[in-house]
Amino acid sequence: MSISSVTAANVTATSETSLSQLGQDYETFLGLLVAQIQNQDPLEPMDATQFVSQIATLTQVEQSVNMNAQLEQLRSSLALTASMSEASLIGRTVSVPADTINLHAVGMPVAFGYELEGTASTVGAVITDASGNVVRTIEQLPTTTGVINEVVWDGLDAYGQPAPAGTYRVSLTAEDATGGYNTFVRDTVDSVSYVGGQQFLNLAGGTMARSGDIVKIE
Known part of the structure; x- marks a missing residue:
């Protein structure tokens, strides 16, 4: 009697792909914002309202990345719990x-x-x-x-x-x-x-x- 092995990649492949894409979008947005600040005209700096808006957008993306990571950890924990529950049926x-x-x-x-x-x-x-x-x-x-x-x-x-x-x-x-x-x-x-x-x-x-x-x- 045995339990077939399962890897995290098999269980969460789709969600990890989505999380990876979200992380890439976050890095891209951050890079564009830094480049915009570095290359702004000193005589006509970025409008404060616009800058705050972009920072807020960046924060929302970061929170989404962190939330997806937490959800992924929860998903893995639930999958492990379900696996242990199934394993308890072996021999029954x-x-x-x-x-x-x-x-x-x-x-x-x-x-x-x-x-x-x-x-x-x-x-x-x-x-x-x-x-x-x-x-x-x-x-x-x-x-x-x-x-x-x-x-x-x-x-x-x-x-x-x-x-x-x-x-x-x-x-x-x-x-x-x-x-x-x-x-x-x-x-x-x-x-x-x-x-x-x-x-x-x-x-x-x-x-x-x-x-x-x-x-x-x-």
């Missing part, structure tokens, strides 16, 4: 929305869950393989609405034989249903990775999920 079992489950070993039990959006008289789970063939149907499941009902597939097919390890799809059959349903996979967080500046949880089954998708932590 979580439930996230998914319609596929992974059988890690032949005949090994695997858990999943579902939530009914409306009432139904009966509920069943249909497990199919990668080719769409029905491997197992589990009948008489709970019809409770508004909660995640947990199901454990024993890893056996319809004939009581161990199913091969691999990825399977789960769907529900619901008689007299008044709404849809959502299915959830239950898996262990192996590591945390960063893709495009976003953090993802790598699950033991080989899938990825965001922490915001988690509906249950065990």
